[in-house]
Structure formats: C-alpha cells, structure tokens
Amino acid sequence: MGYSDLDWKAINTIRLLAVDATLKANSGHPGAPMGMAPVAHVLWNKFMTFNPKNPTYINRDRFVLSNGHGCMLQYALLHLFGFGVSLDDLKHFRQVDSITPGHPESHDTPGIEVTTGPLGQGFANAVGLAIAQAHTGAVFNKPGYELLNNHTFVFFGDGCAMEGIASEAASTAGHLQLGNLIAIYDDNHISIDGDTKVAFTEDVEKRFEAYGWHVQHVKDGDHDLDGIEAAIAKAKEVKDKPSMIKLTTTIGFGSKLQGTGGVHGNPLKADDAKQVKQKFGFNPEESFVVPQEVSDLYAKHASEGAAAEQAWNDLFKKYSSEHPELAKDLTRRLSRKLPEGWEKTLPVWKPTDAADATRKTSEKVLQSIHEAVPELLSGSADLTGSNNTRWKDAVDFQPPSLGIGDWSGRYLRYGVREHGMAAIMNGISAYGTLIPAGGTFLNFVSYAAGAVRLSSLSHQRVIYVATHDSIGLGEDGPTHQPIETLVHFRALPNMMVWRPADGNETSAAYYMALTSTSTPSILALTRQNLPQLENSTLKNAIKGGYVAIEAENADITIVSTGSEVGICVDAVKVLKDQHSITARIVSMPCTEVFDAQPKDYQLKVIPDGIPALSVEVMSTLGWEKYSHEQFGLNRFGASGPYKDVYKKFEFTPEGIAKRAVATVDFYKGLKPRSPINRAFQQLI
C-alpha cells in the first residue's frame, strides 16, 4: 500500500528494458513483460525474499516465469535487483553465448530457478518447488528454527493455462494442499492466434476452484497495485490451499498495439517504442535507461534480502549446535554430495542368485539404499505395484489432514499424470535438497517427453524409473510396448538411458544416476525375470558397456542390453555347437556412459577385425554406432504371453544365432574396423 510515482517509474523501467532489449535483438516478446511489470514490481519488491549476491540462498522465495517467452521481464528484474545480469547482458538478449537467451535457462543465468518457455512446464516446476519446500521444511524445521519456510511464486499465461501438463500439476497441487504456492495468472486474453476467444472460453477460476485452490481475481492488473498487494497478502494467509490470483492485464501496456496479438511475439516498431517512452516520462531518444532512484529502490530491497540471509546464517549456526546431525545433513545435501559410504548399501548379486525382473532388482536397490540416501524421494504415476518404486514402510508425502501420510513422507503419489510428474520432479530437483525418482511404464515416459527434455537441458538430477520396457511386458500389447522410446531418449543430449541386464547392472544404474549431479537418468526395467550374469559387477557396469563373455579368436561381437543379454549368452552355445562360430558378448547398459570411456577401452570392448551385431528388441536406429549389423524390432509388437511374443519375433537363442551367422558370412574375409573408429569427432 502507499504506492508512489517511484513505484511507477520502477514499473516503467522494467517495461522499457523489455521494449529496448527486444528492439535491439529484433526478436522476442515485449507484450507480457509490459503487461506484468506491475505485479512483478509488487511481488519482487514487497513480498519476495532473496539475496542477489547469493542467488542460491536456500530459504529464498522461488520465482518461476512459466510464460517463459516473457523472459525480458525476468532478466530486467534480475538486472535491476543486482543479480549477475548486467545491462550489457540485456543488450545481448537472444545473442549467441549470452546469458540472456530467448527463454530462461536455469543453468546459464544466475537467479533463474528453472528453465521455462515450453508452455506449462514452469507451472508444474513451481508445484515441485513447493513440494520440496514442504518436505524439506518438515524434515529440518524444529521448534524455534523455521529454517525453511519460503514461498514459491509462479506467473503463467493463457498458453500455460491451456496445456494439459499445467492441469495435471494444478490438480496435484490442490490435492496436496500446497499453501506455500501462489500462482498469478496473466489473464490478458491474447495468445499467438489472437483473442483467446477463438479456442479458450472455459472458466479458469472455476476450474482452479474445482482443483481445490483458493482463487482471487484482480480486475485491473494494469493500475491497481494496492489490489495486487492485497491479493498476494491474502494468498499468503491461506495455508491449506495453493492460491491462484487471476490478474486481468493489458498485454503490451503502453504500446499503440496494446491489447492485441501484435505485441505478443514481435518487438515494438521504433516509433511506437519512442511513443511509449514519452508516455512513461522517459527520454524517447534514450535506450536501456535505469533511473538512479529505481536502482536505489531495488538495491534497498536487495540489501534486506542479504540481511535476511545473514539472519538465516546466524540462526543456522545455533541450529547446528542444537541439531548437529540435521545441520550436517542439510549442508551435505546442498553440496549435492551423497552421504559417505552410501554406496556400500547398494545390493550385490551373485551369478547363482535367482532370476529376477529388473523392476524387482530396482525395488531391492531402493529398499536397500533409502535409509542411507535420505534425499531420495520416490514415487509413481499410479503404477506403484508395477513400477516397484515404494520401499516397505515408506510414508506417503501427503497433507497431514488427509490422514494417509505427512509432509515428511518420501513417497509421492503422482496420479495418472506422467507429464506433470516429470515436470514436478524437475522442480523438486531444482529446489536443491532432494533427488526425485518417479515411476511409470517406459512407453509412457513419452507422455512426459516435454518435461524429460527439460530435465536434460536444465541439468536436473531426476530419475525416471521406467518399467515394462519392451515387448517383454507381454499381454498389454502394442499400445504399451516401446519401440521408438530408447533411441528417442538416447538422442537427447545430457540424458543417461540405462537398460540393465540384471541385478548388479541395476545397482550400477542407480549408482551413476545418483552420483551424476547434473544429468538425469531413465532406467528401463523389465517386467519379466532375467538371469544374473557372470561378469556383471558394479565396476564393469558403471562403464556403460563391458565384455560379458570374452572369447579368444572370436568371429563376432554381439552387443546387447537388458533382457536380451541373457538370450545372447544362450545364443553363444547355439553358435558354437551348431555353427562352429565363436561369439563374444558385450553388455551395454548405457551407451552415453560408454561414450565417455577412453577410446582404448571402447576398442577393447568392441574390437577391430570382427563384425559386431547389436541385439535389442526395439528400434535398431542408433545401434549402427556400436555395431555393423543390427537385430531389433522396427515394427509394433504383439499382445500375448511374453515368451510367445519373443518367439514370434525370433528373439530366441536360435533367432539371434541366425543373424549372427548371416553377419559373420557377410563380413567374411573383410576384417572390418570397429565402429568405434570415426573419421572425425562430434561437436560437444
């Protein structure tokens, strides 16, 4: 309350930085920043606690711009409050190698919490950030020590509101009663196709009420700073529900084209930019102007944030003496290092141990390590009993009022919401104190592809527990049997796709997934039982690929993964007995990790001079990188008991042997180079 001309000057400074940066870049979205500058000013300057000098201060309020195309709003705020974003960075908006790319990327820019732009993602990330706060607070807060009590604020637009991922996340947040989450909906009635009335006429307020949210409407988001402040204050008071504030604004406020699609995704015309500057009392001939009093105003708030962090540090010091173990644990988590010796809790299998599905060996890993790795937060998109993601006696993460769990629970029921789950996990990971693992069928990781991509791009340590990983799931049939899925995610940069062949490879997959602090992982796991291999050890498997069966003077290398490795092992006998062919077997649970090994190791695994045949019961695409010939499945599968399905497609020792014979014949006398040898290096 009590807003003055200075506030409006600050707001208009934000608007004009967005105008200038998009104009200079000749690209970008000025409309949303111009429309949302008032609420951004009120929120950042009156409500949010953060320290620009230490953007990772753990109890900071989180801010997410889900309508990430409006990122000049966020970059302007980061600059004005004194984060490590200079005026020069704003001038390099949308230029190669700048820290101000076309959409906000958390890995590149200080103060950006999560990578947004693909619509709906940021909204769901915010739900994850709020979940992480609720959980971490429940674990670490003690009487007199409310260490973690930050809020998560998210801006979202009509585009986000239309995306299914945001619906999934909103329903989840309502169920979870996340009182620490406040979402501000930029109701500007404009999307790229123009007026939203062409496609989006639902009642968004009512929908959020249906999800269990507290809903308010500020009708004049362009001018009513008091109303905005009152609504946010009210939302903070509501502790048992997430809050949504519908804020009606004018996109491109101030432009001659305000309120139209013309200001959404294009810079203002030069004369319009001048007109806006004049209207706002700025010199129309100047660009990138930051009035000193605006700097001072924001610097004051920033210094309050720094003081808040100092006070927190003091509190934490006292806490450390009263609760030394907890303090140590929190500090350790923030360093992203796992507890000393945790890896000793990884289960080890002997070759004589019973055959088991890797979804079950995965369950054993989780059962075995969950106490040693308290930051592990498991869950499933309504496939708990199939994904085997829940350790015995796990407590559900639930609002205590429901009587079926509490905030300290480490098992999250995501519902049948794969895309929402993935984006929520990105948010949980981004908070900094947790490692989320979430289950679904491998085929339905594809539902979440938009968010999985952002796990990779934004370097989140997220684990996808993807069971029922092939036609080996059997009866559910082609609608559920992945063919294209593994190569899809192998082609995604900064993603580890693991397909373990047995228990020890499963332990290896978890070892790498948990210790790779800035790379997500997909663990493709079987429904069906697999034998424990002879040479599978943690040490071998964490190289991504290793020799499972060596042979002198071999005629062929067979490279395989997961459930097919054991069948290849059986094929060795068929080849020897019926064809006098000597085969060696390579198990390749993770091509990305294998790629990171030294070339001489790789050449020992897939050597020169003999052909290599890959065997994996899905698309052969990509396997040419590691083999001369490929046996796979480039068609949809079939519904039936899995052994019948494997037989139909000839994934049997005999079927593999047949292809191996053909391969050996085809390369007879040619002594082929290993595919590891390449003419040139790829850019990385």
Next chain:
Amino acid sequence: MGYSDLDWKAINTIRLLAVDATLKANSGHPGAPMGMAPVAHVLWNKFMTFNPKNPTYINRDRFVLSNGHGCMLQYALLHLFGFGVSLDDLKHFRQVDSITPGHPESHDTPGIEVTTGPLGQGFANAVGLAIAQAHTGAVFNKPGYELLNNHTFVFFGDGCAMEGIASEAASTAGHLQLGNLIAIYDDNHISIDGDTKVAFTEDVEKRFEAYGWHVQHVKDGDHDLDGIEAAIAKAKEVKDKPSMIKLTTTIGFGSKLQGTGGVHGNPLKADDAKQVKQKFGFNPEESFVVPQEVSDLYAKHASEGAAAEQAWNDLFKKYSSEHPELAKDLTRRLSRKLPEGWEKTLPVWKPTDAADATRKTSEKVLQSIHEAVPELLSGSADLTGSNNTRWKDAVDFQPPSLGIGDWSGRYLRYGVREHGMAAIMNGISAYGTLIPAGGTFLNFVSYAAGAVRLSSLSHQRVIYVATHDSIGLGEDGPTHQPIETLVHFRALPNMMVWRPADGNETSAAYYMALTSTSTPSILALTRQNLPQLENSTLKNAIKGGYVAIEAENADITIVSTGSEVGICVDAVKVLKDQHSITARIVSMPCTEVFDAQPKDYQLKVIPDGIPALSVEVMSTLGWEKYSHEQFGLNRFGASGPYKDVYKKFEFTPEGIAKRAVATVDFYKGLKPRSPINRAFQQLI
C-alpha cells in the same frame, strides 16, 4: 425404462465374459467391465445405432472406450451384438495374433473405432470424432436429408480424468459446444494405486462445468438402469454443450473383492469367479456362457441397426439424385481416394524461384490444393501465423453462436494443446471423411508423442505440420530447438518423417502424406529461407531420397535433408576448389519412403565404393544406416540469429567440407560397401 430380468441377465453375461476371458488369459482387467456393464447395456441396446454386419456404416453412433484396459467389456459387446468377434476370439483374449489384444486396436478388430489404452487418448479421440461429425454433417446435410447426425459416446475412468490430454480435449470440446458428444465417467474411486483419494481429490463435475459441459450425476451406476437411461436421454437433448455423466459404480461388481484395487488389473481367483457366477444365477462350472435370450435380445437391436442402415441407404439414393455432386464427394471420401487430378494443383517451383522457408512453401501448397481436396481440415495449436497452416479466406470451424466461424469451417484453432490436438486429429481421421493437418513447432510434437504414436499404430492419415524444425529457428533458443525429435519419430513404425529441402520437396511431402491412406506424416519445415534446388522434382522427391547433384568419379556421397541440403551444395564447390575432392549430393527428405524403394535404386543413390557422409543439424543417431560418417548436433543448440547459430556449430560450406575431407581421408583406399547392403533383412 421398464427393465426386466432379461436386461440383468444380459448385463451379467457381459460381466461373466470378462471374468472368463481374463481368467483364461490369466491376465487383464475384469474390474471395469464388471462395473460398467449396466451402462454399456443401456447405452448399446437403447441408444446406439450401428450395424454389426457393416461396422463402417457411416452414420453409426461412435463408441470409444477410453479406459481401454477394460476392453473385455467392448469385446463382449462386439461378440454379443454380432460383430465379427467370435466366442473363440474371446477365448484367445491377449494371445499372440488374436483380434482381442490387451487393449483395443482399431486396425485389428471390427467395431473398434479407435485404438485406446494409453489413458486419456480415447477421450480426446471422441472429441475428434464429434468434430468430424459436426463438420461432415454441416457440409453434406441438406433440408430433408439429415445424412450425418450420429452421436459419439465415450467411457472414461479416473485415469483418463487425471491425464492432461483429456483436460485439453475437454476444454476444446466445451469451447466448441459439441452437443453430439456424450462422455460417461466411471467414477469408481479406484486406480492402480488403490483409492483415488491418494492423488485425485478434485471436483471433476465442477471442472467439466468450468469447461462449459452439461454435467449430470447418476449415483447408483450399479443398479439404477432407469437413472442411467434418463441421464443419457437428457444428455442427447442438450444440443449446445457436450455432456458428461458422472456414474458412480463399484469396480468388479459381484466379486468378493468388489470396490477394491484387487479387481482392477488382475483376473478373479477361480473360486471368486464361481461365486460371482452363482450370485448372478449362472452355472458356476461353466465358462463363456451366452444365454440364448441374451443373444436374441441383442440380435434384435442389431437388426434394427441393419434396418437403420438400409433406410439410410435409401435416403442416400434419393440424395444422390437431388445432390449428385455432394453424394459423389461423400462416396469418394469414404473410399479414401483423393479427387481425380487433385495432384495437378500441387505447386511447382523452378530452380530460379526465390528462396523461401519450407513453412511458407507448405502454406503455398495448402493454399493451392485446399479447393481440390475438400476433406483437408487444417489447424494449429495456437501458432497459426508461425506454422502458416491457414489458407487465405479459410473459415474457422467454430460453433456458429460465437460469430467467428461455423461448423463447415475447415480451420481448427486447437489452442495451446499439442497433445490434445494430435489425439483429436486421430479421432477426426477415424471418422472417415476428413484428413486433418495440424501445426505446431517440431519441438512440441514431442508434447504430443503419446498421440502421435497412436496415429502410427492405428494407421490414421494425419499430417503434423511441424515448423521451426531445428536450430535454424534461431533466437527462441535451446528450449525450442529439436535435437532428438527426428530420430524419435523415424524410429516410430508406420510414420513418415519428411524434411523437405525446398518447394518441390514440400509438394512431394504433401503428395505422399495425402495419398498414403494408412500412414501418418510429420512434415519438418524450416523457419528460415532455403534456395530452390536444381534436381528437386516431385518425381524425384517422392522416392524419399534422390541424387541432387551427380558427379562422375566422385570421392564421396553427402546425404543431407532439409535446410542443410543447400549448404551441402555450396560445400561441393569448396571441396572441389580447395581440396580437389569431388562430392555428389543426395537429398533424403524421407528415409522411410526411401527404405521402400528397390535396392538397386537405393544403391544408385548411395553407391558402393565411396564413403557417404550424412549432414543434418540434429542428433546423428540413425544416420549410420545411410552413411559411413555423420555430421550432426548431439548437444543442445543456442539462442541467437540463426546464421550465427549455424556458424557456431560449423554448419557452413566450410564446416561440411572439413568433415567431408576427414571422411575421404579415413576411407582412402578402402572402397567401402554402401551401407544399403545388409547382412540380413529386418522383420517387418
């Protein structure tokens, strides 16, 4: 009204067929069929018009089981009403090569409209079926000739209700005021994780009201047949809104485990099955029993359906004489053949024509062919001006009451709902009278991956207009720049991925997309301008790959696609002038179509004896199939003007030449075999 014991016997027959089939298969989901048998009986026997002897009768009511795991409900109905599903087929439920797979597949089983199982898809397909009805009716119905007035009915469960795709589709249906759509929500409070209270506590009725639906609640779906009938009758009366009937049921009704997760995804125990049979008055020792009076009851309804089709045929005969052109057009559409000579309207470019973006050449194709191909229904997920999917003077498909279009409109504003769009397009295609084309950025086709997969699996002629197809989109940056996307969809069986290099290749892509009646297509199109190539002709390009520049005694074949072909052409000069290397260029707009060419043609394009280098500015995975070495981008892109971004990653004539030199050196003296030669054939 006036239900008798016979009705209950019929209902229990359905239930027990589901019990017996899942028991025999030792796999499957008896719970939903047992819970939904009453509503299925009322709907199919009292409301739906269909002719089991001709399951494709065009004005039949459409039925979609979005909770497709409950498919034994549908198979039982198909059998009982006399579709081509025998009792023996039911006994082969979930067996290899049966027509009763684990989830319903439209391509395999007569009477299955769309392929469901992946949750939420069927719901969205139903929206598409309803759209297609509304449009087709508007085009063909004339006074006195209400040729097309069928309803679309969809069953969906809690899982579908949680999925974002269903939210997107429901919001769309509400906006479009689809009075011909009736959705029945199986509110049984059970999903795989048990009671839905663990994750799903929103108010579904209120949410659908927010979308603009008419909503009713039948509280006792287990017994209240009159209430069910009244609700469906009421829903049919509501013409200006889609209807949702929340039907509270008991999952696994009759089982000792009814109302629990125990009957969701597992067959009943043998003794429980006997108990249920006894309870329902059936012989507990018998299986797969169909009482004669039940057969008779349903046969009567089936014969009414056959009579309805006969009456329709008579009406259509009269219509044909009164509206011969329309009748001819409808008949032609149903044959899936395009109008005679339509291909002459495809635009042709000369090499001297101006450089243009392929999203613009795509627009020219649409502009040029849309009159000749009246079944083409275009649209975009809120990127109309970027995807260039709208021809001039297109009319929007909108409810007339909004005043911004009408039911006969051929341009659909899908909103920012990519996944919903894709599944709606599957439904539109499945109706049988339309070919849907829908636009988004290539990167966001990934949001729709779940539905794109079903386009392929269910053989729908759907066209994805996927613009902004690479780092060439420039400033929007890595969040929007596809890397993994093309190989993902190339690995998807029965999908054509086109990446045209110029105007004529764009025409070729549309030619193949429109004439391939059971294969969907993704058209990856550029934002940036591309030159028109010398050798690009429709005839060449529809082979999927062809020689763009031939050269005698060439040292290397460079295989490229889309925006990189023109750069490769420039690299030829660099190679000749600076390195004395002779390169030939292959343009490969569609690998799947190239794969279908005779091997001798393929070997002419990528010949033996010289190395091949692929050049495509995204993941190299998969290119090993067509080349010895690969130049691509196996990392995320960058935000900046596209020429700067291309330069950063060395996708320039010089950068390509450098890799070509390395490739020639690497294979010097080796005379490598063409990668077209393989040791064995893949299974198809």
